[in-house]
Amino acid sequence: MPAAPLADLYRRALALGARFPGPDALGVNAALAALQLDQADRQRAGAQALWTSPLVPAELATALGLLCITPETVAAVLASAGRGSALLDRAGGALAAADCCSFQRVAAAALEAGAVPIPQAFVSCTTICDDNAQLAAWLAERHQRPSFLIDVPAGDDAAARAHVTRQLGAFIVFLEKLAGQPLDPHRLALAVEASNRARRGWLEVNRLRREQPPVMPGVAALRLAGGLVLQKLGQPELADALEGWGAELRGRIGAGAFLPLKRRLLWLHLFPLYDREFMRLVETELGLVVAFEESSHLWWDEIDPRDPLPGLAARICGAPLGGAARRRADTVLRLAREYRADGVVHFSHGGCRTLSGGAPLIGAALREAGVPFLELAGDCLDERSGAPALWRTRLEAFAELLEARARRGRP
Amino acid sequence: MVEPSARRIALLCAQVPGEIVEACGLEPWAISGREETAADAALPQNLCSLVRRAAALLRPAATPGLAAVVLSDSCHPLLRLHDHLQAGGGAVPVLLLRVPRRSDAPAVAFFREELERLARSLESLGGRYPDDQTLAAAVAAGAHRRQARSAFLAATLANDGPELTAELLRGLEAHAPLPEALLAAAPLVGGPARPRLLLAGSCFVSGELIRVLGELGAAVVAVDACGYARHGDAAAEPPAGADPWSALAEGWLARPPCPRSEDAGSRATAAAALAAAGAIDAVLYLRTACCTPQGYDLARWRRRLQTAGVPFCAVEADSPAWSQPRLLTRLEAFVESLARRPGARCAAG
Numbered sequence: 142m143p144a145a146p147l148a149d150l151y152r153r154a155l156a157l158g159a160r161f162p163g164p165d166a167l168g169v170n171a172a173l174a175a176l177q178l179d180q181a182d183r184q185r186a187g188a189q190a191l192w193t194s195p196l197v198p199a200e201l202a203t204a205l206g207l208l209c210i211t212p213e214t215v216a217a218v219l220a221s222a223g224r225g226s227a228l229l230d231r232a233g234g235a236l237a238a239a240d241c242c243s244f245q246r247v248a249a250a251a252l253e254a255g256a257v258p259i260p261q262a263f264v265s266c267t268t269i270c271d272d273n274a275q276l277a278a279w280l281a282e283r284h285q286r287p288s289f290l291i292d293v294p295a296g297d298d299a300a301a302r303a304h305v306t307r308q309l310g311a312f313i314v315f316l317e318k319l320a321g322q323p324l325d326p327h328r329l330a331l332a333v334e335a336s337n338r339a340r341r342g343w344l345e346v347n348r349l350r351r352e353q354p355p356v357m358p359g360v361a362a363l364r365l366a367g368g369l370v371l372q373k374l375g376q377p378e379l380a381d382a383l384e385g386w387g388a389e390l391r392g393r394i395g396a397g398a399f400l401p402l403k404r405r406l407l408w409l410h411l412f413p414l415y416d417r418e419f420m421r422l423v424e425t426e427l428g429l430v431v432a433f434e435e436s437s438h439l440w441w442d443e444i445d446p447r448d449p450l451p452g453l454a455a456r457i458c459g460a461p462l463g464g465a466a467r468r469r470a471d472t473v474l475r476l477a478r479e480y481r482a483d484g485v486v487h488f489s490h491g492g493c494r495t496l497s498g499g500a501p502l503i504g505a506a507l508r509e510a511g512v513p514f515l516e517l518a519g520d521c522l523d524e525r526s527g528a529p530a531l532w533r534t535r536l537e538a539f540a541e542l543l544e545a546r547a548r549r550g551r552p
Numbered sequence: 553m554v555e556p557s558a559r560r561i562a563l564l565c566a567q568v569p570g571e572i573v574e575a576c577g578l579e580p581w582a583i584s585g586r587e588e589t590a591a592d593a594a595l596p597q598n599l600c601s602l603v604r605r606a607a608a609l610l611r612p613a614a615t616p617g618l619a620a621v622v623l624s625d626s627c628h629p630l631l632r633l634h635d636h637l638q639a640g641g642g643a644v645p646v647l648l649l650r651v652p653r654r655s656d657a658p659a660v661a662f663f664r665e666e667l668e669r670l671a672r673s674l675e676s677l678g679g680r681y682p683d684d685q686t687l688a689a690a691v692a693a694g695a696h697r698r699q700a701r702s703a704f705l706a707a708t709l710a711n712d713g714p715e716l717t718a719e720l721l722r723g724l725e726a727h728a729p730l731p732e733a734l735l736a737a738a739p740l741v742g743g744p745a746r747p748r749l750l751l752a753g754s755c756f757v758s759g760e761l762i763r764v765l766g767e768l769g770a771a772v773v774a775v776d777a778c779g780y781a782r783h784g785d786a787a788a789e790p791p792a793g794a795d796p797w798s799a800l801a802e803g804w805l806a807r808p809p810c811p812r813s814e815d816a817g818s819r820a821t822a823a824a825a826l827a828a829a830g831a832i833d834a835v836l837y838l839r840t841a842c843c844t845p846q847g848y849d850l851a852r853w854r855r856r857l858q859t860a861g862v863p864f865c866a867v868e869a870d871s872p873a874w875s876q877p878r879l880l881t882r883l884e885a886f887v888e889s890l891a892r893r894p895g896a897r898c899a900a901g
Contacts, residue, residue, distance in 0.1 A: 236851060237844075237847040238839065238846075238847035238850065238851075240598065241844050267653065275844060275845055279848050292652055292653045294662070295625035295648060300666075308658065465635055465638075466631075466632065467635060467639075489596075494600075494627075494629050494632070494842070495631075495632075498595075498632040501596060505639070
């Protein structure tokens with residue numbers, strides 16, 4: 142059977158995902174899928190879209206009617222549809238080196254293959270990841286589009302926030318030029334208010350997950366990670382979806398629909414997105430339900446709609462995933478405690494030098510605090526790097542360890 | 553092992569200006585990546601070998617008496633190195649200098665504050681907070697070194713200019729004192745023409761590599777690599793009376809960009825222009841294994857130079873040793889291919 146043509150593959154994968162969301166999907170997954178599909182349709186119809194790395198403030202673009210799409214989300218959707226390694230093969234040596242992050246390389250390959258439309262501009266942020274900024278610059282040059290870099294100093298202090306705030310001002314000028322119109326402060330205020338509403342809805346979901354036994358598999362929340370939610374901040378539909386998530390959880394709690402559970406996990410980073418069996422093994426077969434995940438942790442305060450730039454800069458600078466590993470470790474320890482995690486699993490994505498590079502220090506901090514820690518190595522998108530038998534063995538051993546601790550009376 | 557010195561400050565990467573350390577009355581020791589050391593096995597393997605080698609080099613046992621380490625925030629592996637060294641019990645203070653990726657006015661203003669902050673930290677470690685005159689002198693000396701290196705590279709790139717030797721390459725190290733050979737007028741060296749190479753990318757460019765390429769029949773005429781002076785540096789001494797802090801910040805950020813900088817793509821364009829002018833015949837790009845910025849930079853150089861019809865070869869290395877057979881085979885094949893090109897300078901060897 143000949144290979145399916147790649148044109149418009151991203152949109153087709155989204156449509157397929159929306160139609161067949163999978164057994165672990167919640168209403169919020171369906172809502173976000175619909176939002177992504179709508180965005181893809183609008184881009185196809187001529188709406189202006191930007192490729193933005195996850196922490197680039199989407200509220201600013203949304204207020205100007207621009208769509209934000211993260212390369213990581215494009216890559217995740219295509220890998221979930223089983224096309225990750227094929228796209229990498231097709232692109233061959235034209236991409237960055239094979240040890241660079243496959244999220245960026247799959248996204249670049251998708252653009253090269255026509256699987257997704259070329260956006261109007263590329264915008265990146267240096268916090269969290271070196272690949273974001275490098276990819277944006279490279280793609281901008283390759284596809285002759287403008288680019289903008291938000292250069293974020295390491296660490297979260299007044300000087301860093303002030304420097305980022307100034308850059309956000311320049312970013313607005315860049316966006317206005319793309320949009321062909323000045324930014325309306327009222328529209329920006331509305332976008333920020335929608336963002337704040339989304340934040341409150343998300344915090345409510347997190348509170349329910351913290352205070353109640355699990356009523357949803359963690360994989361449903363993990364599928365929202367990587368910028369999928371962050372890049373819709375400012376859109377009222379996102380706030381509606383997150384509030385709906387909370388309502389769905391309350392309904393399940395009220396009906397007593399708690400998941401069969403042996404042990405509670407805190408999950409760090411992502412998982413092999415192409416392998417639908419992986420998280421089923423973890424959460425269903427082994428009963429290690431992901432009570433919470435790092436990617437759902439919200440670290441920022443509400444943003445002032447009348448003067449949003451300082452708050453947006455604080456959100457960028459304060460991201461626990463950027464900067465010192467000690468800050469990330471402190472956050473992970475706190476989350477493990479708050480969500481009563483019996484153990485912590487870190488899936489170390491091979492090309493991710495930021496998060497995987499800090500995994501040993503995270504593990505050391507957890508062990509010092511008496512929290513069992515398991516690191517699994519692999520690639521989130523390239524199924525050729527998969528080691529399912531090894532992962533199963535290690536996860537089974539980890540489950541046994543957690544059970545033994547529970548029998549000895551250790552929390 | 554590094555000789556003990558209570559006044560020695562280790563610097564990594566080359567984005568940290570040695571001038572500020574000198575102005576504080578301390579001794580900068582720029583880690584080049586070419587030191588005799590193995591990689592630290594405690595760090596994850598997906599971090600670049602420069603960072604892992606530096607981690608081993610900066611173990612307290614290997615560097616007794618080091619006053620401090622200053623790391624830049626050039627990339628996330630360096631931030632992981634910062635984490636690793638801090639977690640190592642704090643035997644040696646580890647400072648972080650945040651260096652902007654662009655050179656516009658806000659970046660200069662931010663970097664000026666960072667340099668002042670670093671100076672205060674160095675003062676607390678036994679240095680001396682520099683007065684304006686002392687700093688101005690250090691800035692001027694640094695600018696002079698940059699000008700001398702830039703002029704030398706312009707000479708090597710000129711037709712019939714000299715080729716780089718291992719000694720001259722050492723003189724191009726960004727933080728090294730200027731050797732006499734560079735300060736003297738560059739002699740014109742005659743003799744058989746050979747393919748003229750630009751070496752780009754990694755700090756693992758070394759005198760040994762130049763020797764190997766020479767034996768294979770190529771001449772290296774310039775480098776555009778981490779830790780070395782880059783061609784086309786329009787360094788200028790700051791005007792008299794200028795604020796030395798701003799002068800250092802502005803002058804430092806105005807240097808030719810490296811792969812982590814916003815305008816990194818301009819280097820490949822510059823190399824294509826050199827080839828078009830006949831200053832170079834080909835480019836050899838060395839990538840440090842697992843270096844993300846160089847991974848993208850390499851792809852950029854390849855595309856730009858292949859579009860311009862400039863012969864291009866990329867190799868990857870995780871150490872400065874060039875005796876590995878697979879690398880030698882690649883280099884040999886590349887140099888031979890250059891000699892066989894129509895219109896090539898005299899045959900290799």
